[in-house]
Amino acid sequence: MTSLRLEHIVKDYDGPGGRQPALRDISLEVGDGEALAIVGPSGCGKSTLLKVVAGLEFPTHGRIYYGDLDMTEIKPQDRGVGMVFQDYALYPAMKSKGNLAYYFEHHAYTHEQMEERVRRTAELMGVDFQHLLGRFPETLSGGEQQRVAIARCIVRDPTIFLMDEPIVNLDAKRREQTRIEIKKLLRTFRVTTLYVTHDQQEAIFMGDRLAVMRAGRIEQVGSFDDLYYAPVNLFVATFIGSPPLTVLPAALSEGRLHIAGQSWPLPEELAGHLPSGPLRLGVRAEHWLRDQPDGLPLEISHSERIPTERIALVHGHWLGQRVIVSLPLEEADDSRGLQRLRPDWEQLLYFAADDEHLLYSPGPPALF
Ligand SMILES: Nc1ncnc2c1ncn2[C@@H]1O[C@H](COP(=O)(O)OP(=O)(O)OP(=O)(O)O)[C@@H](O)[C@H]1O
Secondary structure, eight states, rough: OEEEEEEEEEEEEEETTTEEEEEEEEEEEOTOEEEEEOOOOOTTSSSHHHHHHHSSSSSEEEEEEEEEEEEETOOGGTTTTTEEEOOOOOOOOOOOHHHHHHHHHTOOHHHHHHHHHHHHHHHOOOGGGGGGSSGGGGGOOHHHHEEEHHHHHHHTOOOOEEEETTTTOHHHHHHHHHHHHHHHHHHHHOOEEEEESSSSHHHHHSSSEEEEEEEEEEEEEHHHHHHHHSBBBBHOOOOOOOSOOOOEEEETTTTTTETTTEEEEEOOOHHSSSSSSEEEEEEOOOEEEOOOOTTHHEEEEEEEEEEEGGGGEEEEEEETEEEEEEEEEGGGGGGGGGBBBOGGGGGGGESSSSSSSEOOOOOOOOOO
């Protein structure tokens, strides 16, 4: 096991219009045994980052360290990484056991050592894994194939585990089960892991920390609370969280906040954190106050009931802007309070209007 450190990684690909940067100066540290989930929009460089760590692609600039060892020039087969992709890539002509044993048959291990490693891994994979060992991949479901693919990585005792959307091709039920299994395995083996997914919930579940990427850069690394309550910029704030953040253009002057021709006094202490001039407000669905004397009406478009979370999401327009407001489910049918609605100024995220960096956030709520 080892930690992982990337220093100023740049990766350019040759494209039709010349060199295309896929990774632009990425520096990152992942602790020994830590799982880092990587999220970001399509094409932002998540898979390229994994390939560079694995050695399947070499960086144009920058260095990669496993612990203190500089791995930048080392061939992929000598890095000892375990990789799991969305397509399971099992050897179809071998039963599951053969898939697990293949590595040992081609390296200096005795038959007994191989048997022992496969037996121990199967044991760790859980009670019902044993019966998969005698079957060919084509007879296994997607979830079962993915479990075999993961076991095939684990049996080799990888230094680093790289997973690229490993459960994206499974149906919803299998995805749920497999994600719990993977999480258990990560806990059991404590292998340093990079886990790429486009699914935020999966990232939160799998990662000890999350990294948000955009256009070849890492925008922010942190816990879910760091990203949700103190995002470094508007991109991270809109990417993290569901339902999406409402963004309202606004301006501050002489302690008053102006939005679409209306204005409100800001609490003095809050105004003290903010520069005068244009701003962007980030309003989460739960950051609205109803029934306020200085509130304004919400024009309701539709409501979405989410009984599992005991809330309803009311979609509509407020001061001509599209907004989403979260209500307790039992109050969802009572829209009177929505006639006098305004954001809870002290809960909002405040961003610069130009480069959209965070100006102020109240941080995570104190629990007690
Ligand atoms: N072999 C390649 N040759 C040229 N360009 C490439 C190559 N592989 C990736 N790219 C480009 O590099 C950028 C990053 O691609 P990458 O696959 O890493 O993104 P991603 O975040 O994993 O996307 P997705 O979520 O859609 O899988 C994209 O613009 C892509 O077109």
